[in-house]
Amino acid sequence: MRNSKIVLGIVLFWVFSLIMSGSVLAVDYEMKIGHSQSVKTPRHKACVYFKSLVEKETNGRIKVRIYPSNQLGTxxxxMExxxxxxxxxxxxxxFEAASPKLLIYTMPFLFKDIDSVYSIIRGPIGDKIAATTEKNNIKILATGVAGGLRNFSNNKRPVKTPEDMSGxxxxxxPIDSIIKTVKAIGGNPVSVPYAELYMALKTGVADGQENPFTNMVDKKLYEVQKYLTIVNYQFHPSPLYVSLDWYNSLDSDLKAILKKCAEKMMIYNDKLNREATEDSFEILKDKMExxxxxxxxxxxxxxxxxxVYDYYIKEGFFTQAEIDEIRTAE
Structure with missing residues (x-):
């Protein structure tokens, strides 16, 4: 009996020593991340990078599991x-489900170029906008780019002025700021599910559309569209939304690590999106006017x-001063 206790004591001491040395690691927290895109996209690749960073930096205390392609729902x-x-x-x-303030990013022609976007979403203004989601039990760890700036195409005529959009x-x-923008510049919005976009353009249900270059290439819209207008009229953010209650349950060192890893993740995400945008444009410019x-x-x-600005300001989504702050900071 006495020998058994001695052996048990030695084993417990050995296990404790391994744990303290990092040779045996317990998973303290599980972090499930769901998103809607395929495993081929920059978004998923950025998630995989985030997983590798977090699990390494936390010595396995946080285990990240990724669920792409709407595996966890729409x-x-x-979000719910x-x-x-x-x-x-x-x-x-x-955006609006997380915080109406995020809609400020989607205002037409707010940003001059993609570098202007980076300077805002990665800086103090972006942090201030992100903090508004906490009242809905959401913590934004970092914000990246979702596909690049958005442009117009159509199969009727070249578009260089708002008058060319008429008719x-x-x-x-189904994004209100896009619908309002298309109306404001003279177009007639047509509601078509994204999955049906190609056929809608091919059959004339719609004359044109708006999307980032990457989406246009992915859907092969150059086969059913003749004219491309470089207008860079809108930006969509891709925030990493985290449950605030879960985040607050973490030790302070883990919170800091997650924040740091999320920021690195979004820089990588933005790099992938920028490369994909440039590659996609090379394809489009050879196939469209x-x-x-x-x-x-x-x-x-x-x-x-x-x-569009007048409407959102009047409805209290944001103020003119907040718009001016972004434009000045760019």
């Missing part, structure tokens, strides 16, 4: 499950889209 459903803590994180849209049936996603706007033409679109 974007809306995943993050709010109640059923899963720990998600990436993607659902064009433009397919829009590309129209570049002069500064004077771009100003015409900006002036027409002011009505």
């Amino acid at each position: 974007e809306a459903e995943m 499950t993050v709010k109640v803590g059923a899963i720990q994180a998600t990436l993607g849209g659902q 064009l049936k433009m397919r829009t996603p 590309v129209n570049y706007l002069t500064e004077e033409q771009r100003v015409q679109f900006i002036e027409k889209s002011q009505a």
